[in-house]
Amino acid sequence: MSTAVPVHLRRARVGVSIIFFTNGIVLGGFAPRVPELRDQLGVSYGTLGIAMAMWPIGALALGLTAAAMIRRFRSSRVATVTMVFSAAAMLAAGLAPNVWTFGAALFVVGVTDAWVDVAQNAHGLRVQRLYGRSILNAFHALWSIGAVAGGLIGGLSAGLGVAVPWQFLGGLVLVLAANAVAYPMLLAGPEPQHAGEEGADETALPHPQHVPLRRIPVRTWGLLGALTVIALAGGWAEDAAATWSAIYLRDELLAGATFAALAFVSLQGFQFVGRLLGDRMVDRWGQRAVARWGGALVAVGMGLALAIPTSWGTVLGFGAAGFGIATLIPGAMHAADRLPGLRAGTGLTMLSWLLRLAFLLSPPVVGAIADATSLRVGLTLVPVFGLLVVALAGAMEGRRVPAPSR
Template sequence: MAETINGSGGSLRNGYFTRTRAGVSLLFFVNGLMMGAWAPKIPFFAKALSLSEANLGVMLFVFGMGSLLLMPIAGLQIARFGSSRVVQMAALLFIPTIVGITLVESLWAGTIAIFLFGGLSGAMDVAMNANAVEVERSMRRSIMSSCHAFWSLGGLVGAATGGLLIAVIGPLAHALLVAGVALILLAIARPMILVDRPHPSERRQRARLPLTPLPWLIGMIALFSMIPEGAILDWGALYLGNELSASTAHSGFAFAAFSLAMAAMRFAGDLVRDRLGAVATLRLCTAASFVGLIVAGQAPNVTLALIGFGIAGIGISNMVPIAFSAGGNIPGLAPGIGLSVVTSLGYSGILFAPSVIGFIAEYTSLSAVYTAVSLLNLVVLALSGLARHADRAGAT
C-alpha cells in the first residue's frame, strides 16, 4: 500500500521518490496519449456528424468550454479530497470518452461527447499537475518540466500512431485500443501515485474561487505563455505554406521544429530550474520565446522561420511548467484551487486564442501576428518575479 503524506512535504524514502515520480509521469503520458490520439480522429468525427468547417469550429469551442468549466470543479474537489483520489477518478472517467466520441451519430450526442472529452481531460490535467506539485514538495526538487515532457511524449505517440492505426483497423478499433492501453498504464501507475491529503485549513476553505489576485496573476503568465503555443500549433503550417511558399511536405515542419525543441528542453528544464531558480529560468525562457517569435515572424524564408520556431519552442518549454508549479505553491491556498485558476487561464490561451488569431490574420498577415504575439512575453517578464513561488516546492 502506498504511503501517504500530509501536504507538508514530510520526509520520505529516496526509493519512494522514484516511484511517485514515475507514477505522476505516467499520468501525464496517459493524458497526452489520449489527446494525441484525438487529433487524427477529428476528420472522422466531423464526417460522422456531417459538420462543415464552421460547425466543427463550434464543436471544438464546446471542447474548450468543457475544459474550462470542469477544471475549477476539479480544483475544488482536490482541496477536499486530495489530488490522488481526484486524478484517479478523473482518469477513469476520461479514458472511455475516446470511445464515446467515436460512436456518436447525432449532433446532440456529439456535443455531449466532446464536452465530456474536453471537460474530463481538463479535470485530469488539473489533478495530475496538483499531484506533481505534491511530489515536488516531497522530493524537494523540481519535476514539473519533465512531467510536461512526458505529456508531450504521449501526445507524439498518440498522434504519430493514430492515423496509421485508423487506416489499418478502423476508428472504433483504434479508440478501443487507445482506451485499453491507457487503462493498463493507469493500472500500472495507480500503486505509485503519491497519496496526499489536504491540510485541515484547506478542508475548511469554502467552495469558491480565490479573491486574492496572486493566482490570477500567475494565471496570466500561463495564458501569455500558451497563446504563442496555440498560434504555432494551429497556424504554423498555413504561415509557411501561404506566406513563405513552403511545399506541402515542408509546411508541417513549423510545429515539428517547435515541439521537438520544446520536448527536449522540458526533460532538461528541471535541472536548469534547480540550478538557477524559477525566476531566472522563467526570464531566460521568456527572452528565448520573444526572440524566436520575432525571428519566425520576420523570416524571409522557410529555413529562418523554422529556426525561429525552434528557438520559441526552447523558450516556451519551461514557461508553463514553472507557472503551474508556482500556482500549486501559493501560500495559504490549496494547490488544487490555485492550479485550477492557473490551468484554466493558461489553457484558454491555447483553446480560444487561435480562432481570434485567424480573424486578425485575415485582415493583416500571420507574419504580423507572430511578431505581435512576441510582445506578450514582455508581460510575462513583468510578472516573472511571481515565479518565486515555484521554488517553494524545494524549500518546504
C-alpha cells in the first residue's frame, strides 16, 4: 500500500529540482557560444581546449572541499549560494578580453560548479532516502532540460546576434531569482551523519564508525575506479557536445550558427528523456543492465554518426549518446555514496572530483587531435567510452528483488 509523501518532502523535491535546472541552464547557454568566443579570442582548437580545461582544473583543485563545506554550512546553503557565484563567473568569462582572463574566469566557474554539483546531489540523495524510492534520475532530468533550455537560448541568441555578455547577464539574473525561491523549500536541519536509511528525525541518527582510508578493502577502491570510468563516459560525451559539437558542425559540416547548437540540444534533450524514464528503468531492470545497454547505444549511435558524417546524422548521433548516458552519472553517484567503510558524502565527493577528469582531459586531448587531424577523429573517443561502459557495468547494482510480503 502506498503512503502519501509529506508536503515538506514534496517542497524539498521541487527546491532541489530548481537548483538542478538552473545549473543546467548555465552550461547549456555557454555551449552554443563557444564558436563565437573562439573567434573573439582568436585562438586555435588546441589553445581553446587548454583554456577550456581551466574549468575542470578549478573543480579538481578545490572540488574536494565540498564535503567539508556541506558538513559545516549544509548542502542547501552550499548549493544555492555557490550556484549564484557560478553564474556570475560565467558572465566574467563572457566579458573576458583575452584568453588568459577567459581561462581564469572558467577556473572560478569550475570551482563553484563542483561545489554546486556535490551539494545539489547530496541534498537530492537526502530527499531520495526520505522518499524511500529512486528519484535521483528525475533531478538529473531537470538538469538536462535546463541544459536544453539554455542551449536553445544560446543558439537563438547566436543566430539573432545577441552579444554573449548580455545573454550571460540574463542567465545570472534568472539563477539569482530561482535559487532565492528554492532555498526556503529545501530540507531543514543539519546534514545526516551517514548515508544509510534516514528517519523523520535526521538529527537523532547514530554516527557509525568509519574505516580509515588505509584499511579500505582493495575491492572497494576497484569498485570506485570502475564507477569513475562509467561516470567519465557520461562526462566525456557531455563535454564533447558542450565544447566541440557546435564547432564541428560549423567548421567541418558547414552548418549555420543556430543549427550548430542542435547537436548539444539533441544530446541534452534525449538525456532528459532517458533520465525521466531512468528511475523506472532502473527499478525494473537494475542499474547494471541499464548502464550496459546505454553504453552500447553510445558506441553504436556515435560510431555510425562519425563513420557517415552528415549534419542531421551528427545531431541524431549525439541524441543517441544522450539517451545512452542518461543514467550513468546519477547511477555511479548513487553506488559511490553507498560504498562500505566511507564517511557520509566521501564516496560521492571522490567520484564527483574524479569525474572532473573527463572535463579536464577532453578539451585539450580532443583539441590536440583536431589540430593534428580533424575534430571528427577527436570525437571518436566518445564511442570508445561507450564500449568501456559495457565492459565495466558489472560494478553497478543489479536488479533489486522485492522482499517477500508477510
